[in-house]
Amino acid sequence: MRKKRLAGNILKNSLGWIIALVWILPIAGIFMTAIRPYSEVINGWWQFEEFNPTFSNFTGALFHESSPLLQGMINSLYIAFPATIIPLILATMAGYGIARYRFPFRKTFIITVVMTLALPQQMIAVPIFQIMSSLGLVDSFWGLILVHTAWGIPWTTFFMRNYFKTLPVTMEEAAKIDGASDSQIFFRVVLPNAFPAIASAAALQFTWVWSDFFLALILIYSPSKLLATQRIPLMRGQYQVDWGLLSAASITVMIVPIMIYILLQRYYVRGMVGWTIK
Amino acid sequence: MELRKAHIRNFVVFVLPALFLLAVFVLYPTFSTLFMSFVGPEGELTLQNYQSVFASGDIINFKNIQQGQFPFGTLVHNALWIAIHLPLTTFLGLFLAALLRDVKGGAIIKSVIFLGMVMPLVVGGIMIRFMFDGNIGIVNLFLKTFGFPTQTWTAYPETSLLALIFGSVWLWTGFSMIIYSAGLETIPKTYYEAAEIDGASKLRIFFSITIPMLKPITVVVVTMTLLWELKIFDIVYVATMGGPGGSSNVLALQMYLYGFRAWDFSKAAVVAVLITGLTIFAAIPLIRSAGEENVQ
Numbered sequence: 001m002r003k004k005r006l007a008g009n010i011l012k013n014s015l016g017w018i019i020a021l022v023w024i025l026p027i028a029g030i031f032m033t034a035i036r037p038y039s040e041v042i043n044g045w046w047q048f049e050e051f052n053p054t055f056s057n058f059t060g061a062l063f064h065e066s067s068p069l070l071q072g073m074i075n076s077l078y079i080a081f082p083a084t085i086i087p088l089i090l091a092t093m094a095g096y097g098i099a100r101y102r103f104p105f106r107k108t109f110i111i112t113v114v115m116t117l118a119l120p121q122q123m124i125a126v127p128i129f130q131i132m133s134s135l136g137l138v139d140s141f142w143g144l145i146l147v148h149t150a151w152g153i154p155w156t157t158f159f160m161r162n163y164f165k166t167l168p169v170t171m172e173e174a175a176k177i178d179g180a181s182d183s184q185i186f187f188r189v190v191l192p193n194a195f196p197a198i199a200s201a202a203a204l205q206f207t208w209v210w211s212d213f214f215l216a217l218i219l220i221y222s223p224s225k226l227l228a229t230q231r232i233p234l235m236r237g238q239y240q241v242d243w244g245l246l247s248a249a250s251i252t253v254m255i256v257p258i259m260i261y262i263l264l265q266r267y268y269v270r271g272m273v274g275w276t277i278k
Numbered sequence: 279m280e281l282r283k284a285h286i287r288n289f290v291v292f293v294l295p296a297l298f299l300l301a302v303f304v305l306y307p308t309f310s311t312l313f314m315s316f317v318g319p320e321g322e323l324t325l326q327n328y329q330s331v332f333a334s335g336d337i338i339n340f341k342n343i344q345q346g347q348f349p350f351g352t353l354v355h356n357a358l359w360i361a362i363h364l365p366l367t368t369f370l371g372l373f374l375a376a377l378l379r380d381v382k383g384g385a386i387i388k389s390v391i392f393l394g395m396v397m398p399l400v401v402g403g404i405m406i407r408f409m410f411d412g413n414i415g416i417v418n419l420f421l422k423t424f425g426f427p428t429q430t431w432t433a434y435p436e437t438s439l440l441a442l443i444f445g446s447v448w449l450w451t452g453f454s455m456i457i458y459s460a461g462l463e464t465i466p467k468t469y470y471e472a473a474e475i476d477g478a479s480k481l482r483i484f485f486s487i488t489i490p491m492l493k494p495i496t497v498v499v500v501t502m503t504l505l506w507e508l509k510i511f512d513i514v515y516v517a518t519m520g521g522p523g524g525s526s527n528v529l530a531l532q533m534y535l536y537g538f539r540a541w542d543f544s545k546a547a548v549v550a551v552l553i554t555g556l557t558i559f560a561a562i563p564l565i566r567s568a569g570e571e572n573v574q
Contacts, residue, residue: 118557
């Protein structure tokens with residue numbers, strides 16, 4: 001019996017790690033390709049006869065002559081911070097509002113919010129382009145921030161509302177009896193308790209805005225304003241794929257969401273799982 | 279729980295700002311696109327846009343389907359994506375969630391697999407190209423080792439779509455795995471203990487306790503995965519641009535090509551409406567559960 005269990009354990013462990021290789025190898029590969037000169041990896045990054053690690057691919061991508069990635073990273077940060085903070089403030093208030101108050105069309109509002117979760121960005125693309133053109137906000141960071149804010153509001157509202165529903169109302173009622181106004185209750189009592197949910201929502205919203213490609217593609221086109229994600233396809237090279245440059249650029253762009261994931265892992269996963277498991 | 283009745287002032291302060299942005303930048307554009315898809319060149323209401331989109335063969339290409347030759351049309355490509363990607367990622371995610379609980383270093387493996395979810399999809403597209411590349415792709419290294427022919431799989435009409443689909447399995451499996459991992463933790467241990475005392479086999483326990491207990495989670499995983507598959511855009515744009523010859527094109531990219539390459543907004547609107555119809559249909563369980571919860 002014990003022998004059988006041991007054999008089962010060994011089998012499980014080796015199976016787990018063999019499957020893990022399917023994910024580990026490509027990631028190791030892109031890393032190896034990024035830190036080595038292209039001439040070394042042309043026959044496969046797993047060849048190690050010559051091994052001269054270098055940062056030249058990274059500097060090449062960051063200071064690329066036609067599309068420097070550094071500028072793209074800065075632009076993406078310009079977009080991602082306001083496009084995380086503004087919708088979070090608005091959605092936290094709206095989520096609290098629909099979790100605690102009764103008002104006309106409340107249910108309609110909630111259903112609308114859930115339906116917009118299913119919407120593809122393609123459904124708003126053309127009118128958004130037209131609205132932004134008439135406002136003179138095409139090819140402007142503020143235009144894109146505005147769209148990201150509006151696009152992020154439904155899910156953050158829904159997310160915050162689900163969280164507020166789990167918070168007991170007794171504290172708020174106690175504050176009310178003590179004579180606190182509704183806005184005092186919100187800022188002094190509710191908001192400090194909502195920190196874990198706000199951190200989760202912020203981690204996800206920031207990641208999504210950072211990773212967005214489609215909205216940027218239709219709204220931003222000046223070479224100097226292109227975001228980080230938009231610059232990756234431009235690194236491909238004209239005739240032959242320059243994998244060194246491309247993998248260094250990929251790592252640079254994905255390092256930001258990966259850092260958020262590592263630093264806020266607890267909140268990140270809870271955010272992801274949060275909308276699904278109550 | 280008793281809801282407080284809102285004063286108008288509270289409604290204005292808490293809900294109106296969000297509602298305003300939602301109305302102007304999400305709801306209005308949605309209905310505008312819907313309307314646009316039914317308007318002809320002279321401003322008349324018509325089905326002409328739908329006819330010309332479907333007649334083009336960009337959505338469903340019957341002739342090519344009969345001949346078994348890519349492209350089959352973007353709608354068919356998305357359907358293929360669902361047919362392959364949905365069962366694979368769902369089962370693989372569940373399997374890994376269950377397996378890695380008993381594996382030493384399972385948490386590390388989970389984090390690595392989840393990286394596919396964390397990386398921007400643009401980078402995901404590059405990863406797929408990288409894996410399936412003819413010279414430096416890891417897929418070809420394995421094929422070569424076992425004596426199979428090698429090529430840049432994304433560059434040929436017969437294989438480009440399949441390469442993208444299998445690559446997207448690599449990217450998305452982390453999602454179902456993480457959700458199922460969390461779900462497994464919610465099943466009370468006593469259920470398993472009771473079953474073991476009754477002498478149930480491991481397999482029996484899995485199918486009679488684990489699977490039924492995970493049903494609500496499975497609904498969520500399937501819904502979210504369906505939405506992801508229907509909206510797929512970035513990885514196709516970056517890895518193949520729908521090519522060669524439209525053989526890996528998908529609905530969302532077709533909409534972009536109509537709208538922002540050919541500048542034909544009416545045709546683009548038709549495709550957008552088509553995707554939206556499908557995603558709303560896929561989201562019915564989500565919408566229904568949100569609706570039910572609110573009958574208080």
